[in-house]
Amino acid sequence: MTERTVHLAYFSPAGTTRRAVERVGLGLGPAAAVYDLVEAPPQEEIVLSKDALLVAGAPVYAGRIPAIGAERLRRLRGDSTPAVALAVYGNRAYEDALLELRDLLEENGFQVIAAAAVVAQHSIFPNTAQGRPDGADLEKLDAFARSCAERAEAPFRRLALPGRSPYRKPMGVPFRPSAGERCTACGTCARICPAGAISPARPRESGKDRCIACAACIRVCPQNARAFRGPVYTAAREGFALKCRARLEPEFFL
Ligand SMILES: Cc1cc2nc3c(=O)[nH]c(=O)nc-3n(C[C@H](O)[C@H](O)[C@H](O)COP(=O)(O)O)c2cc1C
Ligand code: SF4
Ligand code: SF4
Structure with a gap:
């Protein structure tokens, strides 16, 4: 594991996806690069080498990943590069989002070796799952990171994930x-x-x-x-x- 360079990428408008990605990243080693897809999205394509390891996260919006986040994440390309996918959701359901995130990463040349659906404070209704991810969630993310380090060195096998393709129709919410x-x-x-x-x-x-x-x-x-x-x-x-x-x-x- 020590020879891999760790890259973090997140679309995290309200900040919880970032926390989850950073926590998993921390367990994998110092980050060589961080792509904040809200604050500073890459303006051109970035290719990550085979010996990198990407931790990529997106929030769940109506059971999908937000289209703007997906479009920005597509600017990262892999070369059979291992990746960890995190879909972060507000304690309702994540539906097709984790599957969609995995598919997007694999279409872009990554091999998704591990994935997680993480519960976090709801960004529209913050009294739901308030304060999450909390201490217990973070401990689980630490254990997950240790398993990811092992998986990254093992032969690749495609994950079976919940969700359906074609994915559900994207839907907005009526609040601004x-x-x-x-x-x-x-x-x-x-x-x-x-x-x-x-x-x-x-x-x-x-x-x-x-x-x-x-x-x-x-x-x-x-x-x-x-x-x-x-x-x-x-x-x-x-x-x-x-x-x-x-x-x-x-x-x-x-
Ligand atoms: C437009 C919108 C739709 C959402 N849809 C869902 C959903 O389908 N299921 C769910 O559990 N949480 C949903 N959430 C909550 C977010 O997934 C959750 O708060 C997530 O932690 C936000 O990530 P962020 O803090 O990185 O922005 C939605 C939030 C927004 C803004
Ligand atoms: S105006 Fe709407 S889209 Fe823009 S940052 Fe605020 S909530 Fe997000
Ligand atoms: S709502 Fe007003 S004070 Fe707040 S960031 Fe926007 S312009 Fe600045």
């Missing part, structure tokens, strides 16, 4: 964050928005059609001015928390 009174029009949210939904000139308004509800703007706002708001949202958040209150556990595939 808005800027509240504390907004100073600093433009930080407009710079990070992966969908180009916020005008740098008028950051208080967000283009409702383009917005994918990813919550990156909420995470980066220095004034804590952005939030999902309104009575319909609040009622949906409470209903969702009730429906998804049973704790789901991460699943690992090796």
Whole structure:
């Protein structure tokens, strides 16, 4: 394992996928390169050699991986390079997302040696799975990383993963964050928005059609001015928390 260079890639608008990828990466060795597909997506194709090891993560949106994240992840190519795939979801279900992530990586020249569906705080309804991944999840990710190190040196065998292809139809959600009174029009949210939904000139308004509800703007706002708001949202958040209150556990595939 020691001779492999570890590369991390994540599309993580609200930050939980990043935490999971970093934790698994930590167990595999120092990262030679980090591709943050929200903050600094590669502008051109990057090819990882056979002796690299990629840990790639994406959140689950309506049982799929978000199209923008998929498009950005496709800029990384492998040369039969081993990869670990992590689909991170908000305690409802991950459906076809892990399968889709594995297929995308393999189409791009990687060999997915291990995969996991990881539970994390829901980015639209943060009172669901609040604070996850927590200590118990992180311990499981550490054990998973140790198994990944072994798998990377063993002959490749294709994983059997849950999910169906053709994948379910992508679906949006009806909620959009808005800027509240504390907004100073600093433009930080407009710079990070992966969908180009916020005008740098008028950051208080967000283009409702383009917005994918990813919550990156909420995470980066220095004034804590952005939030999902309104009575319909609040009622949906409470209903969702009730429906998804049973704790789901991460699943690992090796
Ligand atoms: C548009 C959208 C759709 C989502 N759909 C699902 C889903 O189908 N199942 C689920 O369990 N969580 C779902 N979530 C929650 C995210 O998968 C979860 O919060 C994830 O940890 C977000 O990753 P991030 O923190 O890296 O952005 C959704 C979140 C968003 C924004
Ligand atoms: S980051 Fe916050 S304060 Fe800055 S423009 Fe956006 S909503 Fe306003
Ligand atoms: S405006 Fe929408 S798409 Fe843009 S960062 Fe905010 S939630 Fe994400």
